[in-house]
Amino acid sequence: MSGILDSVNLRTQMVGQNRLELLLFSLETSQRYGINVFKVREVLQCPELTEVPRKTSVIKGMAHIRGETIPVLDLSEAIGRNPVPADEERSCFLIVAEYNKRTLAFLVRKVDRILNTNWDQIMAPPAEIGSDNYLTAVFEYENKLIEIIDVEQILADIYPTPTEVSTEVANEDVRQVARQHHIMICDDSQVARHQMQRSLESLGLRVTVAKNGRQAWNLLKDMADRGVDVTEYFLMLISDIEMPEMDGYTLTSMIKSDTRMQNMHVILHTSLSGGFNVSMVKKVGADGFLAKFNADDLASVVVKRMQSLEKH
Known part of the structure; x- marks a missing residue:
């Protein structure tokens, strides 16, 4: 012991x-x-x-x-x-x-x-x-x-957590833009999936849900095999790190190693604390890290991504 x-x-x-x-x-x-x-x-x-x-x-x-x-x-x-x-x-x-x-x-x-x-x-x-x-x-x-x-x-x-996004983070103009976009989320926790989905859909985003990294990878690969440009179809992927069958680190590495989807914007999120996660996020090529769950923090990541696309 x-x-x-x-x-x-x-x-x-x-x-x-x-x-x-x-x-x-x-x-x-x-x-x-x-x-x-x-x-x-x-x-x-x-x-x-x-x-x-x-x-x-x-x-x-x-x-x-x-x-x-x-x-x-x-x-x-x-x-x-x-x-x-x-x-x-x-x-x-x-x-x-x-x-x-x-x-x-x-x-x-x-x-x-x-x-x-x-x-x-x-x-x-x-x-x-x-x-x-x-x-x-x-x-x-x-x-x-x-x-x-x-x-x-x-x-x-x-400890119930609110899923409503504040107007300070997402005003009506932001929500109008959000209605044009589609996001994939990936998490093995049912409550985490529901929290994220409610927050994102409240912004007007369309949401595709995967229960683990293997399911997300199979969905993305199938779309790419059919000729769909997943980097255009999805605004971004927001994925948990710790999941059965395939973790978020491995999922990200596989996405970034596939030339058809290597430009996909990937944010990893986790309930784990500490700087270790930040270094691992960089190592596997993810585009950012989010400590879950906070509705405004989640929405801020999405808003930042939408704004970066508007500038190009």
């Missing part, structure tokens, strides 16, 4: 080549779950928590960690399972993570190991299970399925 606790920060420096490392953990049962190590700041034994008045019991309290006060969420209760009893909290662990510029800690029962794998081994959950769940991907390991939780959906339920 101490090996995991000591090495998480070092492992987050792994360079993305359609590869990832998963931190495996469990909640109230033997079922194992995974979280991308890139999202993890550190793992530690749960300290004594400070209770806070709250509307939801999912927020267990606050922890003071390295000079920072961090909210603690009971991940088991957040996905509809039994909460961790207060007298058992100190035997549990905190996974301190950063999502959408927000630092928080997830209370979990056990932390297992760090597993190195490829994104093409991570599969989207079967459509037959429906959309009313917190599952974003699955992965087979030791003849059992590891479930990857859609943390962004959980956070959206706890």
